[in-house]
Amino acid sequence: MSAASAPLDRVRPPRVAAPLTRDGNASARVADALREAIVGGEYPPGSRIRQEEIAERFGASRVPVREALKALEADGLVTLVANTGAWVTRLSLAECEEVYQTRERVEPLLLRYSAPHLDDAALDELERLAERMAETADVEEFLRLDREFHQRSYAGADTLVLGDLVRRLWNTTQPYRRAYTLMIDAHSQRIVHDEHHMLVTALRDRDFDTAERVIEGHIRRTRRLLASHPEVFETLPAIP
Amino acid sequence: MSAASAPLDRVRPPRVAAPLTRDGNASARVADALREAIVGGEYPPGSRIRQEEIAERFGASRVPVREALKALEADGLVTLVANTGAWVTRLSLAECEEVYQTRERVEPLLLRYSAPHLDDAALDELERLAERMAETADVEEFLRLDREFHQRSYAGADTLVLGDLVRRLWNTTQPYRRAYTLMIDAHSQRIVHDEHHMLVTALRDRDFDTAERVIEGHIRRTRRLLASHPEVFETLPAIP
DNA sequence: CGCTGTGTGACTGGATGCAACCGTACCGCC
DNA sequence: GGCGGTACGGTTGCATCCAGTCACACAGCG
Structure with a gap:
């Protein structure tokens, strides 16, 4: 791959630090809010999550919602099925x-x-x-x-x-x-x-x-x- | 929230099952490929990841790339900084x-x-x-x-x-x-x-x-x- | 009456385009 | 010569638009 040349590439990124309550990032904001809503019991396990509903609720587009869902999937909180939808993960x-x-x-x-x-x-x-x-x-x-x-x-x-x-x-x-x-x-x-x-x-x-x-x-x-x-x-x- | 009414909402999603090598999903494909590239040593810790470069490499747009990065961030493999960029996570x-x-x-x-x-x-x-x-x-x-x-x-x-x-x-x-x-x-x-x-x-x-x-x-x-x-x-x- | 095939609706997935932000470099000033 | 301010390039973030896919329902057939 092209060797790192631009100076920015060598900047050390801040340590992951604060996974909660980040700032101007709509995607992270949606992720945190949705995580809280799920953990708070508002969306019980097995319930469907519609992208558009979440987008409207948090005043964002569907794109950051989808990014948030991806992150929450990796967290194990939601289960995504391709071309079908997202559900709150239900554990046996x-x-x-x-x-x-x-x-x-x-x-x-x-x-x-x-x-x-x-x-x-x-x-x-x-x-x-x-x-x-x-x-x-x-x-x-x-x-x-x-x-x-x-x-x-x-x-x-x-x-x-x-x-x-x-x-x-x-x-x-x-x-x-x-x-x-x-x-x-x-x-x-x-x-x-x-x-x-x-x-x-x-x-x-x-x-x-x-x-x-x-x-x-x-x-x-x-x-x-x-x-x-x-x-x-x-x-x-x-x-x- | 509005009570689940559409029948689809009650469909049981398949158990999380296969987190690796999913099918037609470009986002998941990029995530898997990028994960493999990082684990394979192609992108060493601390190196910058540009969305466009990844998008071009895997023949996708920047949107699925960003979703993949979000997932990999939750995996701990990459570190995202808002409005700045993504780096391969470097551990102390x-x-x-x-x-x-x-x-x-x-x-x-x-x-x-x-x-x-x-x-x-x-x-x-x-x-x-x-x-x-x-x-x-x-x-x-x-x-x-x-x-x-x-x-x-x-x-x-x-x-x-x-x-x-x-x-x-x-x-x-x-x-x-x-x-x-x-x-x-x-x-x-x-x-x-x-x-x-x-x-x-x-x-x-x-x-x-x-x-x-x-x-x-x-x-x-x-x-x-x-x-x-x-x-x-x-x-x-x-x-x- | 039960089963299969097809059509429709709705949602998700992806691509493109534009606005915002950050980092850098240059220039003027002290 | 060192320092602060400003303009520029590049990259990220988001919204909108379009295509693909799945689930459901109804009609036709056995």
């Missing part, structure tokens, strides 16, 4: 378990990256979030707090690829977490609270090995709980 | 170690999915690949065989998300694997061969725990070897 129980097993292995690593950099203020905030989770009865609030709790526990990691990976895994499974959160009883909720508390305690003690084990067990228990509610994956019954 | 040593540590945790899991479904023929093929690796002196051949060896060891996994994840991790680190392969000595190469052989043996014995440990150690050792050659990441010196 087996696929969801895959994601959770992956999380069991990966999130302890991310926690290991993060933990040493969490100061007392951050840990206090974690504890406060855990308390608020125990008090709320609203599902959406519970999900939001849960997500923020874990995200903050990873906030100390100045990693670039691992954080994105974990975020992707969370995003793709968010709809199912929502569905099963609706059906967990007070006892299970109590266990979640205890595990979060154990995590904070381990982090305070600078006992990172224990912290890793706690988060791993936390995810594993959730996976098993989810597997015991397969009906979550059978809504939207298979079409003939 | 720290980022590369992140990817390798992730692989250490994830690939044993994928192997666990795959191993039970590998029959004698598959294991024979693995052994044959390992032997050919020991014989070859060509770097590209070595890399190709190594990739195929590991890919085949995961071929039994009928997983959908994990396989893609591992493939992504391999792709993003391929250039660095190539760079350091050029500088490993006969002793290290011998160790690689032994580890591959140990893996096949464990698989033959249906000793999956050992297989997991072997693959984990294999990746860890490679990571450390790579960390001992930081000069790999200092080519293309940082621009002022």
Whole structure:
């Protein structure tokens, strides 16, 4: 190929840095907004996504919408079929378990990256979030707090690829977490609270090995709980 | 939003299935070809990618090229900067170690999915690949065989998300694997061969725990070897 | 009454053209 | 001679237009 000659070619691009909330880029803006809408439950798994509808909704043309869909496809959030359309990715129980097993292995690593950099203020905030989770009865609030709790526990990691990976895994499974959160009883909720508390305690003690084990067990228990509610994956019954 | 009314909306899309080598889709074709070109070393990390050049090369317009770039960005292979351009993602040593540590945790899991479904023929093929690796002196051949060896060891996994994840991790680190392969000595190469052989043996014995440990150690050792050659990441010196 | 073939509608995919932005180089000024 | 401002070239980003494809529905046939 033609050797790099123009000076611009040698400019170092900024490190990927901020995958969320970019600026003047319509394509990225649509991608972020659509991702948020899907994760927020507005478009449930299996629902059709029409390019024109999205374009009109976000005040853009269909071209940036298509680019956003391509990006979200790579994220695993939507499934594209050539010449046919786009749907919000629907996971089977087996696929969801895959994601959770992956999380069991990966999130302890991310926690290991993060933990040493969490100061007392951050840990206090974690504890406060855990308390608020125990008090709320609203599902959406519970999900939001849960997500923020874990995200903050990873906030100390100045990693670039691992954080994105974990975020992707969370995003793709968010709809199912929502569905099963609706059906967990007070006892299970109590266990979640205890595990979060154990995590904070381990982090305070600078006992990172224990912290890793706690988060791993936390995810594993959730996976098993989810597997015991397969009906979550059978809504939207298979079409003939 | 408007409730799904058109019958098409309820059609179940085919499972994500084949992310590689799709058909009439120009965008996907460009993405695959460009991915292969990057992984193949034709576009080294840090090099500029001009849309028009790619479009002309693959006989397409700039629109599918941009969609392909968006997908590859989500794959972590290219880095896009708004209104500026696209570059092949360049990893720092720290980022590369992140990817390798992730692989250490994830690939044993994928192997666990795959191993039970590998029959004698598959294991024979693995052994044959390992032997050919020991014989070859060509770097590209070595890399190709190594990739195929590991890919085949995961071929039994009928997983959908994990396989893609591992493939992504391999792709993003391929250039660095190539760079350091050029500088490993006969002793290290011998160790690689032994580890591959140990893996096949464990698989033959249906000793999956050992297989997991072997693959984990294999990746860890490679990571450390790579960390001992930081000069790999200092080519293309940082621009002022 | 059930099945097959064809027509129509709607959506997606791609190409072209234009506007906006960035980086570079040149020129004037301090 | 060094520095700041400005004009230019090149590239990216987006909107519009057109062609291709798929799904659905209806008519015709067995």
